[in-house]
Structures are given as C-alpha cells and as structure tokens.
Amino acid sequence: SQKIEQNSEAxxxxxxxxxxxxCNYTNYSPAYLQWYRQDPGRGPVFLLxxxxxxxxxxxxxxxxxxxxxxKQSLFHITASQPADSATYLCALEMDSSYKLIFGSGTxxxxxx
Amino acid sequence: xxxVSQTPSNKVTEKGKYVELRCDPIxxxxxxxxxxxxxxQGPEFLIYFQGTGAADDSGLPNDxxxxxxxxxxxxxxxIQRTERGDSAVYLCASSSPGExxxxxxxxxxxxxxxx
Numbered sequence: 001s002q003k004i005e006q007n008s009e010a011x012x013x014x015x016x017x018x019x020x021x022x023c024n025y026t027n028y029s030p031a032y033l034q035w036y037r038q039d040p041g042r043g044p045v046f047l048l049x050x051x052x053x054x055x056x057x058x059x060x061x062x063x064x065x066x067x068x069x070x071k072q073s074l075f076h077i078t079a080s081q082p083a084d085s086a087t088y089l090c091a092l093e094m095d096s097s098y099k100l101i102f103g104s105g106t107x108x109x110x111x112x
Numbered sequence: 113x114x115x116v117s118q119t120p121s122n123k124v125t126e127k128g129k130y131v132e133l134r135c136d137p138i139x140x141x142x143x144x145x146x147x148x149x150x151x152x153q154g155p156e157f158l159i160y161f162q163g164t165g166a167a168d169d170s171g172l173p174n175d176x177x178x179x180x181x182x183x184x185x186x187x188x189x190x191i192q193r194t195e196r197g198d199s200a201v202y203l204c205a206s207s208s209p210g211e212x213x214x215x216x217x218x219x220x221x222x223x224x225x226x227x
Contacts, residue, residue, distance in 0.1 A: 043205075049215060100157070
C-alpha cells in the first residue's frame with residue numbers, strides 16, 4: 001500500500017542545535033516533494049520544494065535532501081530557535097497531478 | 113485580499129444538518145483545493161478545481177460532500193446530513209501553476225464540529 005511516514009513522536013532539541021526531520025514514502029514515485037510548516041490553529045505554510053532530479057535544496061537556515069532510491073527526504077533546520085517550534089509536514093506531488101499527498105507531520109519543540 | 117480567506121472559522125452543528133463552508137482564494141489563482149485535516153493528521157485531499165470545473169474530486173468521501181466554484185473564484189464546500197465523523201478542520205488552498213509548481217497557499221481553515 002502507499003504510505004508517507006513522518007515520525008509521530010515530537011522532536012525535542014536545544015536552541016542552537018540542528019533539527020533533522022525525516023519523511024519516508026513507499027509505493028509512490030513523486031516528481032516533487034514539498035515541506036510545510038503548520039502552527040496550532042493555522043493553515044500550513046509552504047517552506048521548500050525539491051524536484052526528483054535535485055539532491056539538495058537550501059533556503060536560509062533550511063536544507064532539504066531528496067533521495068529517490070531510498071524514498072526519503074530529510075529536512076534540516078540549522079541554528080534552531082524557539083520560534084521554529086511547530087509541526088512540519090512533508091507532501092508528495094506526482095508528475096501527472098497538482099494534488100499534494102501529505103504526511104501526518106512531526107512536531108518540533110526547540111527549548112530556549 | 114492578500115491571502116486565502118475561509119469562512120466561517122468555526123462552525124458547530126447538529127448531526128443531520130446541512131453545512132456550507134466558503135473559500136475566497138488569492139486573486140488570480142486558477143487552481144483551488146479543499147483538504148480535510150483531523151487532529152494529529154496531515155491534510156487529506158478532497159477536491160481540486162482548475163477554473164470553474166472540478167478537475168479531480170477523487171477525495172470526496174461520499175455523495176454527502178459536494179463543492180462548487182461557479183465563477184472560477186470563490187468556492188463553497190457543501191456537506192449534507194452531517195455526521196459526527198465529519199468533524200475536522202476543512203482547509204482551502206489556492207495556487208497559480210507556474211515557476212513554483214504545486215506550491216499551495218492555505219487559508220486558516222474552517223473548524224467543523226458535529227454534535
């Protein structure tokens with residue numbers, strides 16, 4: 001069956017450290033993979049998009065990798081801050097459709 | 113407006129009632145999506161409009177759910193004979209196919225509670 005897996009347990013780290021979140025998928029062949037941030041009671045906000053032929057993408061303190069062989073994406077936040085505390089969602093987009101398929105998200109808590 | 117607007121932000125209704133949720137997308141965005149999000153889960157796709165037509169309604173759970181976008185802008189999600197299991201946050205998103213392929217701009221959601 002098709003699955004997108006994100007760690008359901010919250011990731012709890014100290015301010016200043018690098019947070020690494022994982023997104024694994026099975027039985028999908030996405031053309032794109034996206035990461036969103038969601039704060040409680042708010043809608044998701046787009047962060048980064050990476051294409052299947054890209055290995056890595058960076059934006060400020062954010063870095064995303066995409067390994068289509070392992071069927072995995074890693075999302076890194078360097079020099080993390082308490083304001084980075086939120087739920088982070090990965091989403092797959094197939095080549096034939098603009099429809100996004102979301103994982104269940106991982107909650108990140110950055111302690112001051 | 114600057115972003116996607118959804119009304120109402122909260123709706124409490126009784127089982128069996130009819131509900132309408134409205135979405136006003138970003139001006140000029142031709143694509144509009146409805147998603148449903150339950151507590152602790154990611155958004156679940158319901159329906160996608162390109163212009164006025166539903167290009168993909170494969171996510172609608174059953175025939176009690178229906179959505180329209182008559183003029184290619186505002187969309188309404190309609191739920192008939194609501195059930196307690198329909199309780200969730202209903203998210204609307206819009207996008208403009210182009211350089212940021214597939215990036216979605218979400219509204220804040222309409223929280224539906226069916227008693």
